[in-house]
Amino acid sequence: MKYEITKGSEKDFEGAPEWARFRTSSYFFEGFSEGLRWGYIPSGCNFVSNHGVWRNAESPFQHHINNVIAERRPITEPVWDGEDLPPVGSTFDMRLKPNGLWLETKLIAAGQEQIIYFREGMEFAGHKNNYEFRPIRSPEDVAKDEAIESMAEIIEYRTGCSPKPLARWLYEAGYRKME
Structure with missing residues (x-):
């Protein structure tokens, strides 16, 4: 999963679990939390502290925190359904119409008519109507x-x-x- 850092830096999240959205501290612990509400890590949220103690959704406790050291939010990737042009930055299969070879491709930029894409270690450009696109097949x-x-x-x-x-x-x- 990709994250946008809204407070602190990437270094603050080194060693953090994938689900961690906050790095927090209190008088008793410093750790990573998946949730934060009104100065507390609410019950029902995962966290791990510098004591190595895991709490999970079954924890009946709310833990007061004094400081939010860092915060990040998940970046949701656009989901492409195979219709029209894939989103810029996505990887997909592409071929030259009408029956070229399907090759894995990454779209770098798209204008009104032209696209710039990366495949097989090289950058190319072409008119988007000359190509067919599909999601990478399972x-x-x-x-x-x-x-x-x-x-x-x-x-x-x-x-x-x-x-x-x-x-x-x-x-x-x-x-x-x-x-």
Whole structure:
């Protein structure tokens, strides 16, 4: 997860748990907290102190703090659904239309018509309408596509009909190639 530091510095969060949003101190401890309310670490929030004591959502106590040393907030990444242009800074698969090779790409900048992207260690630019974009596929998506392609080749060879729709239906119905 990425964070924006709103008080203190990145160094203040060295060794902090992923969930930590605050670095705090009191008369009795210094530690990291996931929540803070009216000068207290409320019950129901995780924290870990310099004594190595973990408290969790089951803790019935509220702990008074004297000082907020540092604070950070999570930065939510935009979720791209595969439609239109991916958000700048995101990584995705891209290919040259109509049937180029899909390659992992990072979008660096996008204007009205042109895009600048990074792939295979180099920076490129081009007109966005010349490319197709898709989210990076999971291993399950890759296996599904390979199975459909394999079935489509068999169907086309044996029947001469349009193989892809039939292969997709077979796959979605649970049919798999036996090794």
